[in-house]
Amino acid sequence: MKLIGQGRTADIYAYSSNQILKLYQSDFPLAAIQNEFRITQLLHDKGLPVPQARKIIDEGNRKGIVFERIEGQTMFSLMFHQPPRLQERVHQLAASHKELHAQSDDERVLPSQKQVLSGAIRRTQLLSEEDKTRILDYLTRLPERIQICHGDYHPDNVMMNEMKNACDVIDWMTGMSGDPAGDVARSWVILTSGSLPEDADPAIRLGFERFRDTIVEGYINHYMHLSGLTWQEIESWILPVAAARLEESLPGNEAEKVLKLVQDRLNHLDSRIELK
Numbered sequence: 001m002k003l004i005g006q007g008r009t010a011d012i013y014a015y016s017s018n019q020i021l022k023l024y025q026s027d028f029p030l031a032a033i034q035n036e037f038r039i040t041q042l043l044h045d046k047g048l049p050v051p052q053a054r055k056i057i058d059e060g061n062r063k064g065i066v067f068e069r070i071e072g073q074t075m076f077s078l079m080f081h082q083p084p085r086l087q088e089r090v091h092q093l094a095a096s097h098k099e100l101h102a103q104s105d106d107e108r109v110l111p112s113q114k115q116v117l118s119g120a121i122r123r124t125q126l127l128s129e130e131d132k133t134r135i136l137d138y139l140t141r142l143p144e145r146i147q148i149c150h151g152d153y154h155p156d157n158v159m160m161n162e163m164k165n166a167c168d169v170i171d172w173m174t175g176m177s178g179d180p181a182g183d184v185a186r187s188w189v190i191l192t193s194g195s196l197p198e199d200a201d202p203a204i205r206l207g208f209e210r211f212r213d214t215i216v217e218g219y220i221n222h223y224m225h226l227s228g229l230t231w232q233e234i235e236s237w238i239l240p241v242a243a244a245r246l247e248e249s250l251p252g253n254e255a256e257k258v259l260k261l262v263q264d265r266l267n268h269l270d271s272r273i274e275l276k
């Protein structure tokens with residue numbers, strides 16, 4: 001099979017002319033794979049722009065999901081291969097995120113954002129028990145909503161079909177229902193602190209550093225413009241979202257940046273709560 005993509009958890013192969021195989025590392029938990037399969041299927045059936053998940057298969061000692069193949073390129077690769085159109089791509093990225101958020105999980109079949117975040121905050125070893133308690137307490141005061149949230153929305157998880165001028169969203173393992181402001185805050189944290197893998201093309205790594213601020217600002221401003229959300233509403237989620245991200249095994253300097261986002265906000269937590 002021809003390798004067409006590689007992520008942190010899986011290799012992507014062409015499986016047939018119109019299907020791909022996402023083959024997970026052999027030690028990857030089966031429950032997480034089943035979760036991605038189930039969520040992708042549910043959202044596809046709901047009519048969202050999501051590839052169809054066809055089946056789970058065994059390939060040697062690894063498990064994989066066969067998905068409908070999306071024609072087109074990731075938003076990430078388009079951004080770097082056509083820099084003059086960067087602003088347009090960034091706006092499409094925001095518009096496609098807003099479109100997902102317009103739908104709600106009325107059947108309550110997705111994990112809830114507050115449960116996902118609080119679980120991860122409890123598990124991280126990078127925060128003291130006292131800080132965790134303060135963050136968990138703060139989390140309970142944030143809005144409770146049931147909109148469709150992706151949980152890992154960034155330009156490498158959005159594919160653009162230029163013929164149709166439409167985006168499809170992939171990689172739904174962390175799909176959940178919750179407050180869109182929290183999902184946008186998570187994208188903000190990823191975009192501001194994320195780093196590309198060590199083995200990524202050096203030209204792309206350099207390009208990403210150069211355009212990072214333009215991408216983050218353009219995406220956030222356009223999302224606010226389309227949705228009417230304010231920066232305060234998005235910002236209020238950064239503390240729990242960043243704290244929860246500490247649970248993922250982030251590369252060293254990325255963990256440091258995320259920890260700083262948490263510490264800065266913890267330092268002002270008491271005045272924040274009084275303001276509310």
Ligand SMILES: Nc1ncnc2c1ncn2[C@@H]1O[C@H](COP(=O)(O)OP(=O)(O)O)[C@@H](O)[C@H]1O
Nearest residue numbers: 005007008009010012051067068069070156171
């Ligand atoms: N359904 C699909 N159709 C076409 N390409 C895909 C599809 N799913 C994934 N890819 C390609 O594989 C890459 C990694 O897939 P993804 O599901 O995001 O894996 P990971 O969880 O490792 O990030 C994507 O960025 C994209 O280039």
Ligand SMILES: [Mg+2]
Nearest residue numbers: 007156157171
């Ligand atoms: Mg991905």
